Structure formats: structure tokens, C-alpha cells
Amino acid sequence: MWTQFWDMHSGGGGKEQWTQIFIEASKDEAKVIFYNRFGHNPDRVTCTCCGSDYSITEYETLEQATAYHRGCKFSDEENKYIEEPDDSKYVTHQYMTLENFLKEKYVLAIFSSEIKPEEQVGDIPEQGYVWID
Numbered sequence: 543m544w545t546q547f548w549d550m551h552s553g554g555g556g557k558e559q560w561t562q563i564f565i566e567a568s569k570d571e572a573k574v575i576f577y578n579r580f581g582h583n584p585d586r587v588t589c590t591c592c593g594s595d596y597s598i599t600e601y602e603t604l605e606q607a608t609a610y611h612r613g614c615k616f617s618d619e620e621n622k623y624i625e626e627p628d629d630s631k632y633v634t635h636q637y638m639t640l641e642n643f644l645k646e647k648y649v650l651a652i653f654s655s656e657i658k659p660e661e662q663v664g665d666i667p668e669q670g671y672v673w674i675d
Contacts, residue, residue: 553592
């Protein structure tokens with residue numbers, strides 16, 4: 543299981559040196575690890591007009607988590623990305639392999655083997671703007 547944290551640049555800038563952070567853990571576990579690593583709640587809203595700081599999505603594999611940003615083609619038949627270049631007219635990213643994508647300076651992948659036990663526990667404080675109805 544992998545969780546993607548895609549920095550939305552809300553408030554006008556990036557929150558870390560990486561705009562794409564992938565953590566090998568379920569969404570709830572990854573949020574705790576994220577907070578313990580970076581010191582801020584990934585659900586934080588820095589700017590009310592811009593929305594959440596991160597788009598947070600859980601995927602079965604790292605290949606699927608990175609596929610859109612690597613320019614992979616989406617297969618309607620298989621209902622998932624496949625490992626070939628997207629040749630549609632809506633291409634937003636040039637195709638690259640997972641290996642090359644992980645070398646990009648804006649990408650950080652944190653594998654489960656790199657996660658310390660103390661990074662997996664704790665409470666995440668509310669930060670930034672909080673919506674109250």
C-alpha cells in the first residue's frame with residue numbers, strides 16, 4: 543500500500559522541497575509518518591481560497607501511485623494505468639519509467655524499510671484553518 547502526498551501549492555508555494563511525496567503505508571498510517579517526518583499536518587489548510595495543502599490518495603502499488611505523473615496511459619478496460627506512454631490528446635506529462643521518475647528532484651519515496659518505529663505513532667494536531675459549520 544502506498545499513499546501519495548501531492549503538494550497543491552496552496553498559499554502560493556511548496557511546503558517541502560518535494561512536490562510529490564510517496565509513503566509506503568496506508569493513508570492513515572502515512573499521515574502520522576508524514577507529520578513525524580515533516581512537522582506539519584498534511585491535512586492542513588494554509589489558505590482558505592486555495593484549499594488543502596496536499597491531495598492525499600492511497601494506491602495499491604508505487605507504480606499506480608506515480609503513473610499519472612509519469613505520463614502512463616489509462617486503460618478503461620483494465621480501469622487502471624498501464625505501463626506505456628499516454629498517446630491521447632490530453633497528455634499532461636511526458637512518459638518516464640518509475641526508476642527515472644524516482645530520481646527527479648521533486649519526488650520523494652519513503653519505503654517501509656526506511657520508516658522508524660517512532661515515526662509510526664502519535665497524534666496529529668489540527669493546524670492551519672479549520673472549517674466549522
